[in-house]
Amino acid sequence: MTQQPYATGTPTPAPHRPGGATAPAVLPGPVGVPVLQEATAGLQPPFAVVDLGALRANAAQMTRRAGGKPIRLASKSLRCRALIGDTLRLPGFAGILAFTLPEALWLAEEHRDVLVGYPSADTDALARLGADERLAARVTVMVDSIEHLDLVTAALGPTGATVRVCLDLDASLRLAGGRLHLGMRRSPLHTPGQARDLALAVTARPRLRLVGGMSYEGQIAGVGDDGPGPRAGRAAVRLMQRLSTRELRERRAAAVRAVRSVAPLEFVNGGGTGSLESTSAERAVTELGAGSGLYAPALFDHYRGFRPHPAAHFVLPVVRRPGPRHATVLGGGWIASGAPGTDRLPVPVWPPGLRYVAQEGAGEVQTPLTGDGVAGLRAGDRVWFRHAKAGELCERVNELHLVDGDRIVDVVPTYRGEGRAFL
Structure with missing residues (x-):
């Protein structure tokens, strides 16, 4: 693979190609x-x-939509180490958002900044992480509850490397006193107070270091607002997304302030391919998570904004x-x-x-x-x-x-x- 294969419209040295082509x-x-x-x-x-021409164009479009904030590449969207590596050499992309801890440990042999986007219950992988200073410096695990903190702490044992931790804040929209839930069923952390309490619990454990926060607004990033079907359905999606964007902007900022009162954060991750513009506009968010827009699968045919x-x-x-x-x-x-x-x-x-x-x-x-x-x-x-x-x-x-x-x-x-x- 070339060092910068996606640099649209930019002269590049002629790399070796199969059959001697340049x-x-x-x-x-x-x-x-x-x-x-x-x-x-x-x-x-x-x-x-x-x-690759389409991939280059999509990468350039994503970085423009990100408004200058770095995009952490979602590895599950590519599942190809060569393309992951080439994408991370592009301006505007930095770090990996992995989907399992064993995958993250594998990728971290080559890459220095891998965030696991989901909590892991793989105690063997956690033990390996805690026993390896190099991997522990490169991989960040996700937590969202005391129960998971207990599992991680037990798997790590009393001695070894300090493990980097990120908190996962629920990004769903809850209406009618919580009786109506719009969004992913992910983290139990919904309020700034809950996030702060878990931050305190992380910092109380000597083997753990709190370094980041994350929230994924799937009801915005992962739901097309221009899908097929009745006009009323599209209108309902757009209304829900406007309400959710407004509510999450305020709640996420408050949660980040609450967590930062406990520990400094290296990053706050948010968004997805479908919400790069709105999420990047939030001051509390320091980086975005995305990847599917590079391949542009069929579900991405139904967005008005891109x-x-x-x-x-x-x-x-x-x-x-x-x-x-x-x-x-x-x-x-x-x-x-x-x-x-x-x-x-x-x-x-x-x-x-x-x-x-x-x-x-x-x-x-x-x-x-x-x-x-x-x-x-x-x-x-x-x-x-x-x-x-x-x-x-x-x-x-x-x-x-x-x-x-x-x-x-x-x-x-x-x-x-x-x-x-x-x-």
Whole structure:
């Protein structure tokens, strides 16, 4: 991989490429599926492709939207060490937001600043962290309760390295006296007083050092405000997001003040790809957490404020023609996490005019498709899909084929390709 592969429009030294090719002086932008299809014509599907031009454009858009605050890269959104490393070499990106502690320990062998975005109950990994001064200086664990503090403290034991700790503040919107909960069911810490109390409990434990705070407003960052369906539904989402943005700005600032009265904080993390502008405007927030916008999966098609370029695709072969109105591809049931629904299905994007058969959807070993795009398909042809979410695609493939302009410039392993399955 090159040292700065995503520097849009910037001259760069010509790196070594497969087959002796060299990179152009000015890197190309997004190219679209027809060009990607031509570039990958020699591959056998199923395979996954990343359009580096689209990825570059998305990274530049994210940093502009972040308003000058650094973006901590969400590793679960990429799940590829090569692309994580290259993204962190871009201006505007700093640090990793990991999703498990074993993953964080693995990444910290190479990277110096890894925050685990979720509490860990992996006592073996906690013990390893506490026994290694180098890893303990690079990895920060997440806590949100006394119960978890007890688990962490017991796993660390009485002696060893001091472990860095971050508090997770609940960012959900609670209305009607708490009877209406809008947002993720994450941390029990909701009020500034609760955050301060847990901060005091952390500082009372000699093996722990409080260094940061975090809150993820999933009801803003992770919910598109321009989705399909009735206009009234979109209006309701926008109203909820305005109310939540206003409420969280005040509560988060108060919580940060309360925690800082106990201990100095190195960072306060917030946001996500869908809320970079609003979260970066909060003075209490020092950095943002995001990553999905780099691949721009299908769920990001439904935001008014930004339009990322689809960068990650997967390709499946046509293996059957059950009749003139249907074509069947191999596999296809690469369903995204979340509440079950059609928005969790991969989206067939090429050829245009393809859709699922309602009775079957996306299947484990085969997926029948229908629509106008079926007419020209024959056995052996390819159908291009976009996953509904970002990094989950990488749990299905061992490698990503990186296309820049009209050619494959590299093939890099995913976490799965490196034999790592963290969740």
